[in-house]
Amino acid sequence: MNSFDSKAPAGDLAQKWSKHKAAIKVVSPANKRKLDIIVVGTGLGGASAAASLAELGYNVKVFCIQDSPRRAHSIAAQGGINAAKNYQNDNDSVYRLFYDTIKGGDYRAREANVYRLAEVSNLIIDQCVAQGVPFAREYGGLLDNRSFGGAQVSRTFYARGQTGQQLLLGAYAALNRNIGLGRVKSYPRHEMLDVVLIDGEARGIIARNLVTGEIERHGAHAVVIASGGYGNVFFLSTNAMNSNGSAAWQCYKKGAFFANPCYTQIHPTCIPKHGDQQSKLTLMSESLRNDGRIWVPKKLEDVKKLRAKQIKPSDIAEEDRDYYLERRYPAFGNLVPRDVASRAAKERCDAGFGVNETGLAVFLDFKSAIERLGKDVIKARYGNLFQMYEKITDTNPYEQPMQIFPAVHYTMGGIWVDYNLMTTIPGLYAIGEANFSDHGANRLGASALMQGLADGYFVLPYTIGDYLSRHIQDKKVDVSNPAFDEAEKAVIDKINKIFSIKGKQTVDDLHKKLGNIMWEYVGMARDEAGLKKAIEEIKELRAEFWKDVYVPGKEGDFNPEIEKAVRLADFLEIGELMARDALNRNESCGGHFRVEYQTEEGEAKRDDENYNYVAAWQYNGSDAEPTLHKEMLNFEYIKVAQRNYKD
Amino acid sequence: MKLTLKIWRQASPKAKGEFKTYQVDGISPDTSFLEMLDILNNDLIHKGEEPVAFDHDCREGICGMCSLYIDGHAHGPDTEITTCQLHMRKFKDGDTITIEPWRSRAFPVIKDLVVNRSAYDQILQAGGFISVNTGGVPDANAIPIPKKNADESMDAAACIGCGACVATCKNGSAMLFVAARVSSLALLPQGKVEGARRAKAMVSKMEELGFGGCTNTRACEAECPKGISVAHIARLNREFLSAKLKD
Numbered sequence: 059m060n061s062f063d064s065k066a067p068a069g070d071l072a073q074k075w076s077k078h079k080a081a082i083k084v085v086s087p088a089n090k091r092k093l094d095i096i097v098v099g100t101g102l103g104g105a106s107a108a109a110s111l112a113e114l115g116y117n118v119k120v121f122c123i124q125d126s127p128r129r130a131h132s133i134a135a136q137g138g139i140n141a142a143k144n145y146q147n148d149n150d151s152v153y154r155l156f157y158d159t160i161k162g163g164d165y166r167a168r169e170a171n172v173y174r175l176a177e178v179s180n181l182i183i184d185q186c187v188a189q190g191v192p193f194a195r196e197y198g199g200l201l202d203n204r205s206f207g208g209a210q211v212s213r214t215f216y217a218r219g220q221t222g223q224q225l226l227l228g229a230y231a232a233l234n235r236n237i238g239l240g241r242v243k244s245y246p247r248h249e250m251l252d253v254v255l256i257d258g259e260a261r262g263i264i265a266r267n268l269v270t271g272e273i274e275r276h277g278a279h280a281v282v283i284a285s286g287g288y289g290n291v292f293f294l295s296t297n298a299m300n301s302n303g304s305a306a307w308q309c310y311k312k313g314a315f316f317a318n319p320c321y322t323q324i325h326p327t328c329i330p331k332h333g334d335q336q337s338k339l340t341l342m343s344e345s346l347r348n349d350g351r352i353w354v355p356k357k358l359e360d361v362k363k364l365r366a367k368q369i370k371p372s373d374i375a376e377e378d379r380d381y382y383l384e385r386r387y388p389a390f391g392n393l394v395p396r397d398v399a400s401r402a403a404k405e406r407c408d409a410g411f412g413v414n415e416t417g418l419a420v421f422l423d424f425k426s427a428i429e430r431l432g433k434d435v436i437k438a439r440y441g442n443l444f445q446m447y448e449k450i451t452d453t454n455p456y457e458q459p460m461q462i463f464p465a466v467h468y469t470m471g472g473i474w475v476d477y478n479l480m481t482t483i484p485g486l487y488a489i490g491e492a493n494f495s496d497h498g499a500n501r502l503g504a505s506a507l508m509q510g511l512a513d514g515y516f517v518l519p520y521t522i523g524d525y526l527s528r529h530i531q532d533k534k535v536d537v538s539n540p541a542f543d544e545a546e547k548a549v550i551d552k553i554n555k556i557f558s559i560k561g562k563q564t565v566d567d568l569h570k571k572l573g574n575i576m577w578e579y580v581g582m583a584r585d586e587a588g589l590k591k592a593i594e595e596i597k598e599l600r601a602e603f604w605k606d607v608y609v610p611g612k613e614g615d616f617n618p619e620i621e622k623a624v625r626l627a628d629f630l631e632i633g634e635l636m637a638r639d640a641l642n643r644n645e646s647c648g649g650h651f652r653v654e655y656q657t658e659e660g661e662a663k664r665d666d667e668n669y670n671y672v673a674a675w676q677y678n679g680s681d682a683e684p685t686l687h688k689e690m691l692n693f694e695y696i697k698v699a700q701r702n703y704k705d
Numbered sequence: 706m707k708l709t710l711k712i713w714r715q716a717s718p719k720a721k722g723e724f725k726t727y728q729v730d731g732i733s734p735d736t737s738f739l740e741m742l743d744i745l746n747n748d749l750i751h752k753g754e755e756p757v758a759f760d761h762d763c764r765e766g767i768c769g770m771c772s773l774y775i776d777g778h779a780h781g782p783d784t785e786i787t788t789c790q791l792h793m794r795k796f797k798d799g800d801t802i803t804i805e806p807w808r809s810r811a812f813p814v815i816k817d818l819v820v821n822r823s824a825y826d827q828i829l830q831a832g833g834f835i836s837v838n839t840g841g842v843p844d845a846n847a848i849p850i851p852k853k854n855a856d857e858s859m860d861a862a863a864c865i866g867c868g869a870c871v872a873t874c875k876n877g878s879a880m881l882f883v884a885a886r887v888s889s890l891a892l893l894p895q896g897k898v899e900g901a902r903r904a905k906a907m908v909s910k911m912e913e914l915g916f917g918g919c920t921n922t923r924a925c926e927a928e929c930p931k932g933i934s935v936a937h938i939a940r941l942n943r944e945f946l947s948a949k950l951k952d
Contacts, residue, residue, distance in 0.1 A: 110839040125760065126826050128866055129768040145846060181840070188842035190835045190896045192859040192889065199849025217859055223767055224862060231834035238830035246823065269815055298762040332735040337743055338764045446766065449783070449790050450737075515839045564750045566743070610755050615717075616816045618758060619750070 062315065062674065062687055065476040066170035071695045072152075075174045078477065079520055083527035090115035093526050094278040094534065096263055098250045098305050100127030102222070102229055102507055103490025104284030106514030109232035112241035114519055116526075119276055120233065121245045121265055123300055123621075128230045131286055131298040132510060135222025136343035136443065137206065138214035139186075139507040141179040146203050150211040152176045157696060159505060162208040162395050163470070163498020164648035164664065165698045166318070166672070168691060170477060171495045178516040179508050183215055185515055189228040193217050204348050206503035208395040208703075214504045219343050219443045225507055229514070248274070249621065250305045251552075252545045253281055253312050253486060260486035261535045264545045266553075268621060271614040273549055275542045277535025280485045280522060283309060284514070287469035287491040289322070291629045291636065292581070293573025295466035296328060296341040302625040303632050306473050306492050314481040315674035315687060317474035317494035319632070320640035323501055323649045324582050325467035326352075326399035329450055329460075330419040339465040340450060342422070343443055344503040347392045349427035349436065350460070352399070353379045354411040354420050364413050371413070371421055371459050382406055386659075390703040397500045397649045397662070398703060400464035404582050405660060407463075414461055423459035464582060468506060470497045470649060471639070474674040474689075478521035479513060482674075485525060489513035494672070499648025553613055556623050561606030565622040568603050572626070572633055575599065580637050585653045589641040593634055600630040635675060635684065642686065645669045657700075666698055706732040706793060709801040710745065712757055715814050718821075722814065724803075734794035738781060739764060739771065741793055758817040764789040766930065769865030772872070773818060774805040779869035779928040787867060787930045807872035811879070811915045822868050824914040825882065832906030833886045835896050854892045861889035863931040870925035870933075876917030881925040883907050884941035885933050891944055901948035908945055 067078045085093065093116050097108040100122040108120040122130060142155040155176035160167055183201070187193065193215050194202040203212040217224035236242040245265065251273075252264040262277035288303030289295040310316040327342045355361050356378050363369045382402055384391045394402075403420050406412070413419050428436055433456060437444070444455050451461070473481050473488035475495055480487050490510040497505065579592035603626065611617045646655040646662035647669070655663045672689040707730045715722030729745050736744075739761050746756035762770040766787040773788045775781035781791040796802065804818065812820040864885040871879050887904050890896030896903075912918075919938060926935045 106839070113838045124762060124768070124770060125822055126769075126866065128826075129762055129770050131763060131768070133769075134763045134765055134767050143845070183845045184842050185837075185839060187845040187848075188835065188837045188895055190858075190890045190893050192855050192862050192893065193845075194859075195850055195852045195855040197852050199851055200846050217862075220767065220863065223865075224859075227862065231829065232837075232839070234826070234830045235834040235836060237826075238832075244826070246826070298768060299764060300762050333733055335733055335736045335740050335744060337737070337740045340765050445785070446790070449766075449786050450792065452792075452794060519839065564747050566747055608750060610750050610753070616758060616819065619756060 062482055062689070063476065064168060064689055065478060066168060067477065071169065071173050074170050075177055082521065082524035084523045085527050085530060087115050089530040091117070092530065093117065094119070095280050095282060095522070096121070096276055096278040097282045097284060098263065099130060099284035099286060099492070100230070100233065101130035101132035101284060101286055101490060102226055102510030103492070103514045104130065104282070105226065105229035105233045106511050107282055107284060107489060107518050108242055109229060109236050110515050110519040111522070112236040118242040119245065119278065120242055121248045121250055123247065123249045123268065125246055127233055127244060127246065128227065130226065131301050132226045132507070133223045134298065135507055136219045136341065137345035138204065138216035138221045138504040139182065139225060140206065140213050140502070140504045141183045141215060141508065142176055142213060143180055143183060145201060146212045148211045150213050154211065155179060155213065158209050159496070159502060160498065160696050161701060162502040163500050164662065164701060165498065165666070165693065166647050166691065167496055167498030169693060169695060174517065175496050175509060175512050178512045181516055182508060182511045186225055186228050189231060191217065191224045191228045204345060205393060207344055207347065207393045207399065208502040210390070216345065219345065219440060222507060225511065229511070250285070250308070251549045251624065252308045254541050254545045255312055255483065256539055256541045259484045262537060262542065264542070264549050269616050271617065273546055275537040275546060277537045279526060279529050279532060279535065280487065282518065283473060283486070283488045283492050284490050285492050287472065288629070288632050289466045289469050291572065291633050292466040292576045293569050294331065294336060294339050296325060296339050299338060302628070304625050304628045306488070307628040307632055309473055309481060309483065309486060309488070311677050312483065313677065314483045314486060315474040315676050316471070316635065317672050317674045318471035318639065319636045319675065320580070320643060320650050321470035321499045321648060322466060322636070323396060323468035323470060324400045324464045326396055326403055326464050327422060327462045328465035329447065330414060330416065330463040340446070341465070341467065342447060342460060342462060344396070346422060346440060346443060349439070350392065350422040350424050351381055351426060352383050352392055352420055352422055353381045354406045354413055356380045358410060361411055361413065365415055372425070372457070387703045389705045394703045395500055395502060400582060401651060401660070403464055419461040419463045421459035422462045424455065425459070428456065468501055470494065470499060470501055474672070478524060479518055480521070480525060487518060487522060489518055499650055553620060553624065556607065556609055556620065556627070557613060559605065559607050561608045563606050564608060565619060565626050568599065568607060569626050569629070571599055572596065572629060576633055580633070580640055583651050583653050584640050586641065589637045592637040593641070596630060596634045596637065603627065603630055638684070639673055639675065642673060643669055706734060706796070706798045708732060708796065711801065711803045712818070713805045714757070714817055716816065718813055718815060732793055734792070736793045737764070737789060738775070738791040738793065739789050758819045760819050761789055766790040767865060769867040772807050772820065772868060774807060774872060776803055779872045780930050785930060785932050787865070807868050809871045809877040811877060812868060812871065824916070825866050825868065825879070827914060828879065828883060828907050828910045829886065831910035832903040835890060836899060848894050850893060858889045858892040861885045861892070861933060861937050864933055865931060867930060869928050869930060871916065873924045873928040874917065875922065875924070876920060878919045879911050879916040880919035880938050880941070881929065881933060881935065883911055884937040887944055888937035888940040891940060900944050901951060904941055904944035905948040
């Protein structure tokens with residue numbers, strides 16, 4: 059039976075997780091050996107889950123599309139990971155991390171989940187250190203911290219500008235150890251193309267071997283989706299080129315509800331687009347806002363001169379600079395949350411103050427930090443980011459300010475899960491960015507790494523036992539079951555159909571068109587008319603894809619074009635649901651900004667009376683409209699208020 | 706910019722490969738090298754030809770997925786970057802550019818410029834970890850670690866596992882890759898515990914998988930996109946020797 063109950067435990071907030079753990083069932087070691095689990099994706103969530111589940115004694119199969127689990131896109135996270143250790147004695151606590159996360163998410167996340175996240179955050183840091191993650195340290199040998207947006211304490215642990223890499227290498231090492239011990243079987247260069255349900259419960263997947271093109275069947279007693287977010291629906295984003303929403307989307311099409319698809323994070327500090335030949339956008343870590351100051355000129359004539367390259371940014375006098383975040387948000391300054399910083403940049407650029415030829419860039423300046431701390435300190439903190447910036451733009455950020463602009467970065471929406479991280483399909487779990495659960499309408503910096511590892515190391519290994527304890531008598535899943543025949547046939551038919559179209563447009567041609575529609579109407583600012591238009595245009599483009607796409611080569615071969623085509627077919631459906639969800643939500647909150655709903659100062663204006671819910675969508679077939687289910691959010695411990703970063 | 710590209714084409718692991726020549730035009734100097742290949746591929750598809758297969762993913766120099774031997778250099782002519790971070794402003798209008806896959810016995814070609822680097826995973830599975838389970842570990846600040854050691858450990862841990870060192874080495878040795886991992890963990894007290902065992906397991910796996918030996922030419926260090934120092938190889942040798950002495 060499908061269940062749409064959050065299962066968030068009752069009782070005191072701080073006791074919810076402990077009580078829940080005590081109440082749920084466990085599986086004995088002898089029975090764990092008889093149970094199989096499939097994990098799809100090897101980022102922080104997938105790798106940590108696969109390793110931890112294997113250590114408990116389950117038989118694990120792990121799948122990733124890259125040539126090695128180490129290359130999952132968590133590797134690219136730069137800035138850090140939050141935890142409520144309070145090592146800096148700055149009055150941090152589990153409650154404060156919980157509070158900041160709920161507030162940062164604009165009061166659209168589930169209290170119980172977020173509190174648990176804050177609670178287990180400290181265990182993550184301990185675990186990573188034990189694995190040999192080389193976090194930054196002070197001279198005394200203890201761990202160093204820095205600050206991230208939406209927080210007034212220093213709770214972010216980091217490993218230079220490569221924190222995601224180091225955390226993933228830690229989880230990957232744990233995974234490798236278990237692969238070496240024979241507890242996990244790894245399937246790199248494999249892509250999940252469908253989830254298989256038997257009697258309504260998840261019992262396996264259909265995967266494509268990306269090297270040979272073979273379609274494979276894999277059975278298990280539970281399936282865990284850890285396939286990341288769907289930001290590449292915009293074509294240009296900070297996601298890796300192969301990141302996609304397809305695994306999650308197949309779950310939706312098999313009946314799992316999809317929650318809050320419109321909540322998209324637009325990251326304020328990315329390198330601006332250089333032209334039409336661009337394939338992706340590069341993030342400059344939020345950590346740079348610890349020392350970098352964001353500004354545009356106060357005078358339009360200076361803007362004109364900058365664009366004509368008659369003056370350099372450093373020629374503009376201090377009093378002629380508008381440090382607009384410090385001006386508008388004195389309490390948080392340059393460290394306001396991402397959605398606020400992005401909208402503020404857009405506001406200045408819309409007003410004509412954009413500092414490059416396209417008018418779509420603002421400055422991130424280290425001049426005063428270099429004067430205050432010296433170049434060596436700045437280099438030690440951000441050296442690799444500065445090097446990356448210089449290689450891409452050919453400009454030395456030690457001498458001239460960086461140019462930055464917002465870009466699509468993360469999707470807070472995802473597969474709906476209950477407190478156990480189970481979807482509405484029994485036996486099917488979703489963790490990390492692939493689920494919707496912890497960040498509400500806006501994720502705070504350094505919280506994605508925290509959530510991925512919390513889910514994988516410390517939540518799922520407990521909660522999955524509650525489900526599996528009811529299946530200890532089940533035999534191995536038989537992949538000759540008709541449900542596998544049917545799912546496999548659908549996958550093969552879909553691939554053959556795409557090959558047979560032999561139209562005139564490449565996958566990239568069509569993907570760029572989708573990206574333009576999404577950025578224009580479902581991007582940083584949305585309105586009713588635009589969203590309605592987007593829904594129609596996406597439908598038309600989808601029809602165009604199925605009539606006119608051209609995929610070269612053949613099936614049964616290494617063929618990146620067919621991989622991209624299958625993913626784009628799903629993006630063309632995901633985009634529509636995002637627009638539909640954005641149209642339904644007649645309010646602004648976090649990363650979802652409807653121009654009709656804003657305060658006089660241009661801040662997001664929520665409507666708690668009517669939209670204090672998680673929007674969970676149920677699939678009804680390719681041409682039918684999806685059904686909206688509402689999970690009401692109850693705030694028992696936090697007073698819901700208009701977000702204030704001014705004082 | 707207008708460029709001539711000589712690209713290695715090979716249909717499958719066993720097929721005989723060859724160089725084919727292509728022209729691209731209208732390339733902006735601000736375009737990245739892989740974006741230039743995207744443009745070539747889009748043109749090839751429009752012409753009904755099969756695009757060039759190459760590995761890539763994050764396009765910001767961290768995932769280690771991209772490879773390519775460009776004009777005789779792993780990751781191309783620029784220093785301390787991966788191919789995805791290489792920009793066309795490093796070339797001149799009218800240049801001819803030769804593009805090959807990593808060439809090493811341990812990295813067989815899958816198709817065109819794509820190679821199989823699963824041998825790297827196998828080396829790490831043999832010992833590239835600290836043997837701790839999830840949970841039950843001490844507080845993160847329980848063991849102070851000198852900043853210098855943590856920094857040096859981080860220098861080694863910056864390895865992205867791309868394979869440039871193997872592709873560059875005349876012996877096809879994976880010593881820099883193995884050393885980076887061994888050294889990164891050996892510098893930390895929690896990794897020291899099984900340091901000797903780790904070094905021995907990883908080196909013997911490396912030899913078993915067909916990688917060559919190290920003859921100290923330091924070519925790996927020169928081409929490493931993350932600037933990883935051969936000093937880590939010396940530390941690996943120390944760990945390895947102490948393991949042998951204990952045998």
